[in-house]
Amino acid sequence: MRHVVVISTGGTIASRWQGDGYAAEAAGQEVLAAGAVPEGVDVRVVDLFTVNSSQLTTGHQLRLLHAVHEVLADPSVDGIVVTHGTDTLEESALFLDLFHSDRRPVVFTGAQKPLDAEDGDAAGNLYDALLTAATGRDIGAVIVFAGQVFAARGTVKKHTVDVRAFGDPDGLPLGRVEFGRVTWGRHRARPVPLPLPARDAVAPRVDVVMHHSDGDAVLFEAALGAGARGVVVVGTGAGNTNPEVAAAVGRAVRDGVLVAISTRVAAGAVTPLYTGGGAVDLAAAGAQLTGTLRPGQARIAVLAALLGAPSAEEAPETLRQVLAATPQALTRSDLYLVDRVGK
Numbered sequence: 001m002r003h004v005v006v007i008s009t010g011g012t013i014a015s016r017w018q019g020d021g022y023a024a025e026a027a028g029q030e031v032l033a034a035g036a037v038p039e040g041v042d043v044r045v046v047d048l049f050t051v052n053s054s055q056l057t058t059g060h061q062l063r064l065l066h067a068v069h070e071v072l073a074d075p076s077v078d079g080i081v082v083t084h085g086t087d088t089l090e091e092s093a094l095f096l097d098l099f100h101s102d103r104r105p106v107v108f109t110g111a112q113k114p115l116d117a118e119d120g121d122a123a124g125n126l127y128d129a130l131l132t133a134a135t136g137r138d139i140g141a142v143i144v145f146a147g148q149v150f151a152a153r154g155t156v157k158k159h160t161v162d163v164r165a166f167g168d169p170d171g172l173p174l175g176r177v178e179f180g181r182v183t184w185g186r187h188r189a190r191p192v193p194l195p196l197p198a199r200d201a202v203a204p205r206v207d208v209v210m211h212h213s214d215g216d217a218v219l220f221e222a223a224l225g226a227g228a229r230g231v232v233v234v235g236t237g238a239g240n241t242n243p244e245v246a247a248a249v250g251r252a253v254r255d256g257v258l259v260a261i262s263t264r265v266a267a268g269a270v271t272p273l274y275t276g277g278g279a280v281d282l283a284a285a286g287a288q289l290t291g292t293l294r295p296g297q298a299r300i301a302v303l304a305a306l307l308g309a310p311s312a313e314e315a316p317e318t319l320r321q322v323l324a325a326t327p328q329a330l331t332r333s334d335l336y337l338v339d340r341v342g343k
């Protein structure tokens with residue numbers, strides 16, 4: 001018998017109609033009752049919190065990280081499933097992944113249709129997640145959704161309501177779940193985990209500011225004024241802004257603020273190609289380029305670096321290490337596998 005612990009946190013997988021909209025309300029045991037448990041798997045449920053995931057805070061994510069740590073202290077546990085709202089699922093999954101030091105997996109899943117929907121996706125996703133948690137090893141935190149297993153890193157919610165909600169625009173899934181078994185693709189090396197932050201660690205403020213035509217430094221400066229210790233600038237294209245924003249980034253970095261550059265484009269890596277306030281100048285100003293991490297996960301990388309660094313002075317180096325393990329754009333041969341282009 002394999003032992004899996006399900007940590008329930010809310011989301012649509014735990015949601016019911018409230019008369020004017022959906023909200024998370026069901027406990028983990030009710031979520032579990034929505035579907036079948038794979039044969040040979042025994043499940044224990046931990047009810048951690050019950051929220052729509054757009055309401056999450058770093059405080060929730062630290063509680064989840066410590067709950068996982070405590071559950072894995074029991075050597076008889078084979079793996080963990082976290083049921084979670086899909087809106088910020090990729091953020092919590094990367095957060096857990098960056099601190100994960102155990103061979104046993106943390107498998108995130110959820111649903112796009114509410115718990116009581118007749119054609120719901122909760123049961124299938126949960127079944128696949130339980131199978132993956134019971135059998136996967138050395139995969140860190142992963143996302144299981146609509147029959148696919150994705151590494152937490154680089155995966156995003158790609159559709160607001162479709163049941164195929166997740167994907168990695170720059171990579172392939174790690175595996176698939178079909179006919180009651182998990183088939184694994186290529187193995188990805190795991191990065192060195194960050195040290196576990198205290199459960200009651202004070203969450204540093206990390207803001208996200210998007211660039212656009214007419215963009216200026218006002219919102220970036222407002223973030224600093226609000227006490228941000230980290231800011232993710234979501235550039236246009238390959239990670240570009242303008243000279244005014246680049247100058248503000250330089251001043252912030254000199255003042256000890258961790259600045260990272262992501263892009264508002266859906267796929268491809270941030271790449272230093274352009275001056276005039278582009279990624280070339282932003283990198284020269286001391287900002288770190290986040291490769292293929294989309295903005296929500298780039299923010300988590302900065303947050304985790306601030307929480308996991310031995311001291312504030314070492315946070316830039318910690319972020320460099322976190323980003324060194326970030327997947328880069330697909331190679332030509334991988335593109336062939338995704339798009340079936342070529343011969």
Ligand SMILES: NC(=O)C[C@H](N)C(=O)O
Pocket residue numbers: 010011012013051052053054084085086087088110111112113
């Ligand atoms: N499908 C979902 O789970 C969306 C929901 N609003 C949530 O993230 O909690």
